[in-house]
Amino acid sequence: xxxxxxxxxxxxxxxxxxxxxxxxxxxxxxxxxxxxxxxxxxxxxxxxxxxxxxxxxxxxxxxxxxxxxxxxxxxxxxxxxxxxxxxxxxxxxxxxxxxxxxxxxxxxxxxxxxxxxxxxxxxxxxxxxxxxxxxxxxxxxxxxxxxxxxxxxxxxxxxxxxxxxxxxxxxxxxxxxxxxxxxxxxxxxxxxxxxxxxxxxxxxxxxxxxxxxxxxxxxxxxxxxxxxxxxxxxxxxxxxxxxxxxxxxxxxxxxxxxxxxxxxxxxxxxxxxxxxxxxxxxxxxxxxxxxxxxxx
Numbered sequence: 001x002x003x004x005x006x007x008x009x010x011x012x013x014x015x016x017x018x019x020x021x022x023x024x025x026x027x028x029x030x031x032x033x034x035x036x037x038x039x040x041x042x043x044x045x046x047x048x049x050x051x052x053x054x055x056x057x058x059x060x061x062x063x064x065x066x067x068x069x070x071x072x073x074x075x076x077x078x079x080x081x082x083x084x085x086x087x088x089x090x091x092x093x094x095x096x097x098x099x100x101x102x103x104x105x106x107x108x109x110x111x112x113x114x115x116x117x118x119x120x121x122x123x124x125x126x127x128x129x130x131x132x133x134x135x136x137x138x139x140x141x142x143x144x145x146x147x148x149x150x151x152x153x154x155x156x157x158x159x160x161x162x163x164x165x166x167x168x169x170x171x172x173x174x175x176x177x178x179x180x181x182x183x184x185x186x187x188x189x190x191x192x193x194x195x196x197x198x199x200x201x202x203x204x205x206x207x208x209x210x211x212x213x214x215x216x217x218x219x220x221x222x223x224x225x226x227x228x229x230x231x232x233x234x235x236x237x238x239x240x241x242x243x244x245x246x247x248x249x250x251x252x253x254x255x256x257x258x259x260x261x262x263x264x265x266x267x268x269x270x271x272x273x274x275x276x277x278x279x280x281x282x283x284x285x286x287x288x289x290x291x292x293x294x295x296x
Contacts, residue, residue, distance in 0.1 A: 019292040020046035020074035022269035029281035040069035048075040074265040075223045076109035081117035082142025083135040085128045097146045111158040111222040122169040158222040160197040176212040190219040197223035204248045218261025225269045238273035244295035
């Protein structure tokens with residue numbers, strides 16, 4: 001049952017029923033098939049796999065393994081990367097997003113997460129433009145086109161706003177407010193076809209966060225990602241913290257999300273080149289379980 005403003009938060013202290021593992025968290029240790037097996041062995045009921053990890057194992061093989069273990073998806077990573085300098089580039093992005101929708105459907109994902117992209121070429125270190133407004137127009141148009149197909153096959157899309165430090169290269173949608181403005185423009189009826197993924201690493205700092213989560217409501221809150229922000233942060237991409245090791249007030253924000261109607265998985269997504277990716281995978285998963293119960 002979804003939480004409301006008058007209901008208490010779900011109690012995670014007794015089990016890890018609502019824990020999901022984004023497979024990037026242990027991608028350095030194991031291939032996807034091993035991650036699925038290790039999660040199943042621990043009673044972790046959901047994962048969010050990345051497309052490259054699925055491709056390495058095979059889409060059909062991944063779907064079969066998920067069915068065999070009974071593991072669900074909390075999302076599928078990722079579509080997006082819409083901006084391009086040419087019509088051909090924009091069409092290639094649309095074609096790739098259509099494939100991502102089909103993969104997500106095959107894996108029975110509840111949503112395809114969109115990391116929308118930034119300035120064309122910037123992700124490879126060779127920006128071809130300084131026009132972020134044009135990039136945002138490409139994002140609007142790309143989501144609109146992808147939504148038309150995704151709606152036809154019943155695959156919800158979740159826009160994930162990224163921290164402003166990624167505006168140039170990874171996502172020119174940087175606040176929950178921006179993401180919801182796109183949702184309102186492209187899916188004004190809040191049909192459930194288009195919503196947002198709330199990733200604490202990217203949005204914890206936003207002074208409008210509580211109000212925008214309430215604005216999103218149950219129809220738009222499609223995914224909830226947890227980790228922590230370390231002080232100091234040594235690398236802005238690959239130095240995320242384990243929950244409880246940083247300065248994000250995770251329970252407070254989860255309370256806002258649940259008050260907004262979200263009743264799904266808390267998905268642990270940690271990129272940690274100098275810490276958690278160097279540890280034994282068993283230790284990482286066991287720590288995720290413990291912190292999910294104690295600090296999420």
